[in-house]
Amino acid sequence: MPSRRSHTKSHHGCKQCKARRVKCDETSPQCQRCVKRQITCSFLVDGPEGFSSTPTNLSLQDASTPKSHDYAPSEMDEAPHAPPATSRPQSAIIAGIENPQDLKRFNLLDLELIQFYSTRTYITMSSRLSTHVVWRDTVFAEALRHDFLLHGLMATAALHKATMQSKSSDAYAEYSKVALAHQNAALANYIPAVTKPNQENGIALFCLSLFLTIWAFASKRLPEGLNSVKLDFGQSESPGITLPPHSPTLEFVEIIMILRGIYAVIGETNPWLQGEIEELLRYPTDPDLPPHSAEVTEAFDLLAQAPIDPQVTPVSDEEASATMTNLFHQRLDHLRDVSRCRSVVEWDGHIFSWFIMAPTTYIQCLKRADPLALILFAHWAAMFRCMDHHWWAQGWAHTLVVDISDLLDPHWARYLEWPRRQIGLVFQDNNHFDGRR
Structure with a gap:
């Protein structure tokens, strides 16, 4: 029977136990300490002196992969609906591109x-x-x-x-x-x-x-x-x-x-x-938009009088005047309807449709600085303030009403009162508009 000293001297054990300076159980096909820790036992792979074969009933993958009886694969893990690998973009390495310089570099x-x-x-x-x-x-x-x-x-x-x-x-x-x-x-x-x-x-x-x-x-x-x-x-x-x-x-x-x-x-x-x-193309229906307040209704009623107000629209050409009056009332009626969207944040972008659907004749009148066209535009601009919470539209309402106030003669002040009030303009006694927030 070999002595304890000779037995210790001939025992190599597994690498994990030697690293921890603990005794290795050499009598087992693999170290029981490694089994408990669910790691690959080097004694199993390398073996002691004279032993280098791996038992055929054990898999290295089984020995190295932690398993839990409490774990059950979820639907996410199984990914039953994942597209086939061929349908996904491949990385450069998988695609076989050896030279990184051939890749398109991303700009940070x-x-x-x-x-x-x-x-x-x-x-x-x-x-x-x-x-x-x-x-x-x-x-x-x-x-x-x-x-x-x-x-x-x-x-x-x-x-x-x-x-x-x-x-x-x-x-x-x-x-x-x-x-x-x-x-x-x-x-x-x-x-x-x-x-x-x-x-x-x-x-x-x-x-x-x-x-x-x-x-x-x-x-x-x-x-x-x-x-x-x-x-x-x-x-x-x-x-x-x-x-x-x-x-x-x-x-x-x-x-x-x-x-x-x-x-x-x-x-x-x-x-x-x-x-x-x-x-992105959906528009509000009539029940989606509330009616105007009494203040807005009163402003529109006053605006409707502008084409027949002799103080601001003197009749020079009856035929031309009749055409412009009809155009004015058509655009006013549309503005009454569309501007209801400013009371509902969800539909504020609908305010644009008033211009998108405007006839060419109105755009031409606006470019020619026709007073009636500008008065209508001032009311629309004041209502456009509902878009100020968008970074890309902020400030336009105030800028436009100020500009129209400068373009029109002071006797139009009566019809500009509501737009000015909406964006915080103050009409001074010297008949000049003073822009204030």
Whole structure:
């Protein structure tokens, strides 16, 4: 019988026990300490001297994989509805791309803008909660299929981030510069495609057209290159413009031309605007909108008297006067109806439809600074204040009413009283309008 000393000297044991300086149970096919810890026993793999084979009834995978009798695979674990591996994009390593320099490098700023859009900007696109998931998921999924829409998405996020910075800061300048670069990249492919909409690009064209509106309102100017778009954006609607150059009213009318162009895009792409994207096209029904308050009703009743008020509309051409009067009342009736949406936050964006559906003759009168057209526009502008909670529309209502007040003679003050009161303007005794918040 060998001595204790000779037995200890010939015993190698497993590596785990030796590392812990504890005695290894060499008599077992594998160390019981390793079994308890559910780890692979090196004694089982390497064996003591003269023993190197693994028992055929044990699996290394079984010995190394912890198991719990309390664990049951969930539906998430089993992933029964997971698409086949071939339908998912492969990584560069799996795809067999050996040289990392062959890969398209991600711009960290672009990733920042995509993340910002997906967490913040999409919520600001509309007040209606049911559209948020469309802006976040449906539009983003479409952007992954069309580069021009992805550039448009990043341009919108960059503009949003810029508005959150001080205008004198370097960050504001940087985000504005990036927004312009993405706008140009988006328009480079949007412009040739928008004249040939089809089932493949129809939804993407529609979505970018909506982004165009956001850019125009946020930047207070037309995006570069838009003049070459062949759809009817209204450049030829009026042979002459009498509004002062750089007037906020004129700038806004130009933006409205984009809105009218978007309406044309909607008409062209309508056959393919199906599924989740249809939620962006839904309009309120009459029961969705409450009636006007007594104050607003009184303001509209007063406004209806303007065409027959000899103090402000002297009759020079009866035929022309009758035409303008009819147009005025048509637009006034539509404004009475549409402006009810300002009382319901969910439908505030519906206020735009008053201009989108406006006839060309009214747009021409507005560009010519016709007083009756401007008075109507002042009331719409005051109601447009319901959109001030959107970063891209903020401040327009105040700016427009101030500008119209300067464009009209003081004897129109009676008809401007309600719009001025809505946006905080004070009419001074010296017959000049003083803009105050």
